[in-house]
Amino acid sequence: MAAQQTFSDLFYSAPDGLKLHARIYGEGIRGAWPVVCLPGLSRNARDFHDLAIHLSQRQERPRMVAVFDYRGRGLSAYDRNWKNYNVVVEADDVGAGLIAAGIQKGHFIGTSRGGLIIHRLGAVRPTALKSIVLNDIGPVVEGEGLAQIRSYLERSPKPRDMDEAVTIQRAAHGAAFPALSEADWQRFAAAIYREQKGRPVADFDPALLKMVKGFDLDKPIPAIWHLFEALRGFPMLVVRGANSKLLSAATLAEMAHRHPNCRTLTVEGQGHPPMLETGDLPQTIAGFFDQVETSD
Structure with missing residues (x-):
């Protein structure tokens, strides 16, 4: 059990036997649908820590929250075959994690890569979805945003220490995130790095960069509107950073136009992706889930 007893660690096997990890907040909570959180490409379960605490410990309708580390990230084992770092395999891994966590259906939150995995789950495991929150991701991924991720x-x-890690992150992302406070930047860096031999290192398999280098930015990135159509039956909230280069305002508007029950929210002063524990976002997301259930 973690410090302050805020979550427990769940280790389980992927379909191919790889050892994977998830954090479970509010284990044993019943009476409300659980929440499943899926992080970005190179990120891990720590990204959702503060939001998960809010959702699992709020007085009105607390929820169990499961946050997944993909293979090669966080506490999940690294894959010897870097080509398995792809959305199809990772969606299957999440499916195995849902079984291990005893979750048959839940509200899903997907940040960036996590949102693409939700699109995949809508096609192969739709009965697991109760509602969907997409954080700065949609069926059209802008090449400029993908280029920024690859370059970063x-x-x-x-970094030599965590203070320098914060400085590096602010230098890289500060222009897109003017709304963040010093405490926000410290959480931002703490979620990215783990300590190794006394120094912070990025908490993902370096082989993941081989997949990133495979992005062909000279060709248009195929849109996945056909997968988005499979999500039209689920209530949806799409959060976009006002300064995002990955999810355009035009795509956000088209998502709302095509989906009969889609709310959109633009977060000022943040880029890709907005930090979901900041401002009113925790209350907004919790209220969205509550509304979904009361309207059943």
Whole structure:
């Protein structure tokens, strides 16, 4: 059990036997549908820590929250075959994690890569979905945003300590996130890095960069509107950072136009992706889930 007893660690086997990890907040809570949180490409379960505490400990309708580390990230084992770092395999891994956590259906929150995995789950495991929150991701991924992610992952300096890690992250992302406070930047960095031999290192398999380098930015990125159509039956909230380069305002508007029950929210002063524990976002997300259930 973690410090302050806020979550427990769940280790389980992927379909191919790889050892994977998830955090479970509010284990044993009944009476409300659980929440499943899926992080971004190179990120891990720590991204959702504060939001998960809010959702699992609120006085009105607390919920169990499961937050997954994909293979090669966080406490999940690294894959010897880096080509398995893809949405199809990771969606199957999440499916195995749902079984291990005893979750048959839940509200899903997907940040960036996590939102793409939700699109995949809508096609192969739709009965698991109760509602959907997409954090700065949609059926159209802008090449400029993908180029920024690749550049950051390939060129990010290696910090000597956590203070320098915060400085590096602010230098890389500060222009897109003017709304963040010092405490926000410290949480931002703490979620990215783990300590290794007394120094912070990015908490993902370096082989993940091989997949990132495979992005062909000279060709248009295929849209996945056909997968988005499979999500039209689920209540949806789409959060976009006002300064995002990955999810355009035009795509956000088209998502709302195509989906009969889609709310949109633009977060000022943040880029890709907005930090879901900041401002009124925890209350907004919790209220969205509550409304979904009371309208059943």
